[in-house]
Amino acid sequence: MSNSNLSSRDAAVVWHPFTQHQIEPISIPIASGKGAYLVDTDGKKYIDAISSWWVNIHGHGHPYLAQKVYEQALLLEQVIFAGFTHEPAIRLSERLLSHLPPNFERVFFSDNGSTAVEVAIKMALQFFHNQGNTKRRKILAFADAYHGDTFGAMSLGAPSSFNAPFQDMLFEVEFLPSPQDTQACLAAMSSLNADDYAAFIFEPLIQGAGGMKMYEASTLDALIRMAHEKDMLCIADEIMTGFGRTGKWFAMDYLAEKPDIACFSKGLTGGMMAMGLTLCSDSLFKSFLSEDRKKTLFHSHSFTANPLACAAANASLDLMEKEETWASIARVESRHRAFAATLKNHSILKNVRIQGTIIAMEIAVGEANGYLHSIRDKAYAYFIEQGILMRPLGNTIYILAPYCIEDEDLAYIYEKITAFAQELI
Numbered sequence: 001m002s003n004s005n006l007s008s009r010d011a012a013v014v015w016h017p018f019t020q021h022q023i024e025p026i027s028i029p030i031a032s033g034k035g036a037y038l039v040d041t042d043g044k045k046y047i048d049a050i051s052s053w054w055v056n057i058h059g060h061g062h063p064y065l066a067q068k069v070y071e072q073a074l075l076l077e078q079v080i081f082a083g084f085t086h087e088p089a090i091r092l093s094e095r096l097l098s099h100l101p102p103n104f105e106r107v108f109f110s111d112n113g114s115t116a117v118e119v120a121i122k123m124a125l126q127f128f129h130n131q132g133n134t135k136r137r138k139i140l141a142f143a144d145a146y147h148g149d150t151f152g153a154m155s156l157g158a159p160s161s162f163n164a165p166f167q168d169m170l171f172e173v174e175f176l177p178s179p180q181d182t183q184a185c186l187a188a189m190s191s192l193n194a195d196d197y198a199a200f201i202f203e204p205l206i207q208g209a210g211g212m213k214m215y216e217a218s219t220l221d222a223l224i225r226m227a228h229e230k231d232m233l234c235i236a237d238e239i240m241t242g243f244g245r246t247g248k249w250f251a252m253d254y255l256a257e258k259p260d261i262a263c264f265s266k267g268l269t270g271g272m273m274a275m276g277l278t279l280c281s282d283s284l285f286k287s288f289l290s291e292d293r294k295k296t297l298f299h300s301h302s303f304t305a306n307p308l309a310c311a312a313a314n315a316s317l318d319l320m321e322k323e324e325t326w327a328s329i330a331r332v333e334s335r336h337r338a339f340a341a342t343l344k345n346h347s348i349l350k351n352v353r354i355q356g357t358i359i360a361m362e363i364a365v366g367e368a369n370g371y372l373h374s375i376r377d378k379a380y381a382y383f384i385e386q387g388i389l390m391r392p393l394g395n396t397i398y399i400l401a402p403y404c405i406e407d408e409d410l411a412y413i414y415e416k417i418t419a420f421a422q423e424l425i
């Protein structure tokens with residue numbers, strides 16, 4: 001079936017996420033994917049420069065991941081996870097914990113990034129509630145934060161056009177300044193009334209949807225130290241940064257101070273299946289143990305610890321444990337660094353920054369930086385036309401490709417970024 005046929009059928013019945021259907025182009029029907037490429041139903045290829053919303057760390061159509069999910073599907077596709085368990089979930093928990101700092105000892109399953117965050121917040125608030133502490137009800141987050149689209153996760157996100165229609169219904173969260181301003185953050189943290197806060201949540205090292213804003217590990221270390229002195233729980237939202245994306249297994253591996261709770265999703269299953277995880281210490285887990293059932297963590301989803309998703313995550317871990325994956329991660333970073341060097345004095349590609357496999361920059365034209373910047377739609381259309389899937393965050397363009405992307409595909413993307421900028425000068 002052709003693009004135009006499918007696109008018009010889609011336009012008649014489907015409501016797409018983050019899409020203004022009145023003004024955005026019709027959706028492109030994708031028939032298949034292989035490695036860093038997506039292929040539409042007319043046969044046009046697109047380099048997936050954003051790993052399809054940051055999930056496909058090993059690329060599309062990976063035969064090993066597919067095989068493992070298939071094998072699991074023949075054995076057990078789904079089972080209720082309350083009162084029952086299964087080997088793929090146990091193995092995944094054991095393996096993941098072995099890659100994390102030793103204070104992480106328990107794994108709670110859910111099914112996407114936002115739910116992993118919801119669980120983290122519930123764990124933190126109920127941790128204090130279970131001990132009879134009724135004062136610690138507030139959460140601390142960063143300016144420009146993004147933690148998902150459910151109501152709890154929206155509350156933790158910086159007030160923005162994303163959550164404006166619901167702003168009056170979100171719970172109260174205190175926002176520190178941008179973590180790029182270390183002094184302002186430290187000052188704000190030290191002036192907080194410590195007894196009011198249950199938790200401090202952050203995207204370690206890179207604020208993704210907020211504009212790929214990068215900041216120093218030393219700033220976060222200082223803030224975690226202060227938060228711990230104030231007895232707050234620290235929650236690392238590693239939903240975008242986990243599984244090699246920043247050049248190490250996890251962004252928290254760059255930190256000296258360790259968080260108490262961590263959230264994972266996206267790259268967790270290599271992009272095969274939807275899954276979220278919230279990990280915490282044994283002492284936090286034990287604070288929920290009681291003869292009193294009211295101290296239970298009452299949270300579940302139908303597909304909690306779905307065996308197919310666990311099989312995909314275990315298979316993705318197999319790939320993550322291979323040296324060649326780390327060689328690819330290092331190669332992508334070095335390609336980005338070489339490209340960044342060529343942009344040093346560029347007149348409109350500014351603030352070029354790199355963290356592991358992520359490179360980001362601003363197109364400095366027109367109005368101030370921001371998600372609704374008018375250059376966004378033009379840039380998106382241009383790159384699609386050139387066979388590259390990029391989704392600029394306003395005037396911030398970034399590459400967050402599968403680790404298997406070939407050098408020549410990276411070179412092609414770099415060339416098209418500079419060609420696009422050239423047209424604007």
Ligand SMILES: Cc1ncc(COP(=O)(O)O)c(C=O)c1O
Pocket residue numbers: 112113114115117146147148149203208209237238239240265266
């Ligand atoms: C840091 C971070 N947290 C949470 C989420 C929400 O994840 P999901 O879209 O799977 O709900 C995202 C999604 O982009 C994210 O980047």
